[in-house]
Amino acid sequence: MEHQEEKAATEPNNIISHIRWKALDYDTYKVNWDVSVKAASRRFGVGIIVWDFIGHVCAASCLVQEGRSEPTVAEAMGALSAVEFCRDLGFQKIVLEEDSKAVVQAVKGGATWSNFGQIIEDIHTILPGFRSWRVEHVRREANGAANGLARAAGINGKHRVWMEEVLDFIHDVVTLESSALVV
Numbered sequence: 044m045e046h047q048e049e050k051a052a053t054e055p056n057n058i059i060s061h062i063r064w065k066a067l068d069y070d071t072y073k074v075n076w077d078v079s080v081k082a083a084s085r086r087f088g089v090g091i092i093v094w095d096f097i098g099h100v101c102a103a104s105c106l107v108q109e110g111r112s113e114p115t116v117a118e119a120m121g122a123l124s125a126v127e128f129c130r131d132l133g134f135q136k137i138v139l140e141e142d143s144k145a146v147v148q149a150v151k152g153g154a155t156w157s158n159f160g161q162i163i164e165d166i167h168t169i170l171p172g173f174r175s176w177r178v179e180h181v182r183r184e185a186n187g188a189a190n191g192l193a194r195a196a197g198i199n200g201k202h203r204v205w206m207e208e209v210l211d212f213i214h215d216v217v218t219l220e221s222s223a224l225v226v
């Protein structure tokens with residue numbers, strides 16, 4: 044989750060070197076998502092990045108969502124977008140990672156809190172379509188590539204999808220995050 048006024052730009056030197064990925068099965072994909080909320084706007088950017096088990100970028104997306112800019116609701120909408128993105132691309136085994144503890148706990152436990160409970164229910168209607176899935180909380184520093192995509196969505200205002208390529212504007216962050224993979 045990003046609050047434009049509060050969060051410094053994600054720079055490669057802001058990535059904490061002790062953050063490590065957990066080893067994944069060869070056919071499992073790690074999916075990070077994040078959002079960029081501008082307090083004055085009724086829209087927010089969503090960034091999604093999908094990694095394979097050896098740390099290569101398989102797919103990435105940035106999109107703009109219209110609606111409430113309350114950070115937790117935006118994070119829940121980002122989670123729904125990430126799950127839909129993986130379903131649409133045909134991934135079967137996913138590990139979802141995000142830095143919003145409230146949303147991660149809600150997806151794990153199926154909590155139906157009043158301000159984003161319906162979004163969590165929507166996520167839970169899609170998740171059984173995967174062969175396996177889990178959701179984990181990660182530190183903000185381990186979510187830099189998704190954050191960069193979310194900010195880009197807010198700036199360019201377009202929905203974009205990339206397949207099997209590393210984007211220039213997040214290349215350094217992707218390199219650092221993928222080098223943290225524990226195999």
